[in-house]
Amino acid sequence: MSLIIIAAHDPNLVIGRDGTLPWHYSEDLKFFKKTTMGHPLLMGRGVFEELKEKPLPGRENVVLSRSKKYDHVPVFSxxxxxxxxLSNHEKVFIIGGGEIYRQTLDIADELVITEIKKEYEGDVFFPEYRDKIGTIWKETWREDHDNLSFMRYLRVKP
Ligand SMILES: NC(=O)c1ccc[n+]([C@@H]2O[C@H](COP(=O)([O-])OP(=O)(O)OC[C@H]3O[C@@H](n4cnc5c(N)ncnc54)[C@H](OP(=O)(O)O)[C@@H]3O)[C@@H](O)[C@H]2O)c1
Known part of the structure; x- marks a missing residue:
């Protein structure tokens, strides 16, 4: 199983503000949907509440929480x-939020990152990884757009 973190961050690693995304880029939402469709999603309770507790369609939604249970999705503490x-799946996407990214960065096999070019105010951040590009993380793909760049980094296996 390949464990893939997918996230969008601004130049200062901001990913969220007041429990939601600080921005709206439809091309990023389309990219997220296309990339993750058909694969399971692992998320923190914060993200699931942001989704109004409605699972994203076409993908198995799995929630991490120590305080809550839901009848309609699997929850793990x-x-x-x-x-x-999820171990029998070929790919599992970790879709945040900040707490979950911090706890899974060291075990992820791949990062799929949207670099938002504009700066935003935020209260949730992606963990620092850019200092390890070229050592732990190898850039394998990028696609530049006007307002953002899509990037893929693969963990360098020793
Ligand atoms: N830009 C992006 O790509 C992106 C992506 C996703 C989210 N976001 C943003 O990130 C923010 C939400 O992030 P967040 O850090 O506040 O919340 P979060 O990571 O979604 O969820 C945190 C919750 O997950 C549970 N949890 C954390 N670690 C756990 C563990 N090891 N085992 C079991 N449960 C665990 C806890 O729930 P309990 O308290 O119930 O125990 C904790 O309160 C929002 O602003 C959202 O918009 C941005």
Whole structure:
């Protein structure tokens, strides 16, 4: 199973503000949908609440929470148990938010990053990884647009 983090951040690694995204870029939403469609999504309770507790269609939605249970989606109180549950899938996408990105950056196989070019105010940040590009993370693909760039980084295997 390949564990893939997918996230969009601004130049200062801002990813969220007041429980939601600080921006709206329809090309990024389309990219997210196309990239993740058909694959399971692993998310924190914060993201699931942002989705108004409605699972994203066409993908199995799995939630991490130590405080809540939902009848309509699997919930795990440990990341390792969620990954065990999803272990027969070829790819699993970790879709945030900040707490979950921080806890999974060290075990992710791949990063799919949207670099937003404009700066935003924020209260949730993606963990620092850019200092390890070229050592731990190898850029494998990029696509530049006017307002953002789509990037892929693969973990360099020792
Ligand atoms: N730009 C992007 O790509 C992007 C992507 C996703 C989210 N975001 C933004 O990020 C923000 C939300 O992030 P967040 O950090 O506040 O919340 P989050 O990471 O979505 O969820 C945090 C919650 O997850 C649960 N949790 C955390 N670690 C856990 C673990 N090891 N095991 C089980 N449960 C665990 C806890 O729930 P309990 O308290 O219930 O235990 C915790 O309160 C929003 O602003 C959102 O818009 C941005």
């Amino acid at each position: 440990e990341i390792k148990d969620a990954l065990q549950y």
